[in-house]
Amino acid sequence: MKVLLVEDDVMIGENVQIALDGDGIAVDWVKDGAAAETALAAYAYDALLLDLGLPQKDGIDVLRGLRAKGSSIPVLVVTARDTLEQRVQGLNTGADDYLVKPFDLEELIARLHALVRRARGGGDPHYRKGDVAINPATRQVLVADRQVVLSSREWAILDTLVARPGAIFSRAQLEERLYGWSGEVESNAVEVYIHGLRKKLGQQFIINVRGLGYMVEKL
């Protein structure tokens, strides 16, 4: 999962970035409304974490512009504006969820996952192939009914592949899901995590399409 964080408070921004990174979520961070619009136009994100009180352009205006363009990206508004009226305004403008500062980082992460899950659509959340069963909602991975523990980065790769079975992701696309702008990318990171996943899930689980990238089989 990759999210755009829009937050002008450096301390909050850093804390959110560290917490999301620890959860295997890649974060691009911008500090004003105009930069947010530039990033949203240039890159694909799974969700937007939006502060409302921002320099250059207010968060509500960023949100309004986004929805006016027809974007359906899940938006979690995180703000200190906590009157009922302001909340209603945020939701009416197209926010999917609302969190008031100060907030709990674990709650932020849980709500973010819930939003992205909802956006990906319902249906059977499980991906099953052979004796491997993956539940993206609970992040539970079973191999022959035994629970397998993945690192947050292994999970980030697996979650990306399983969200679109049959789609081929290039190494660069997977790297992008692993790291935000600030992250250091080791040159063979994707191969290392794929290797780890294959050891845990079976060599054939992740398919390498020569010269193109990686995928999991469409069921």
Ligand code: CA
């Ligand atoms: Ca602010």
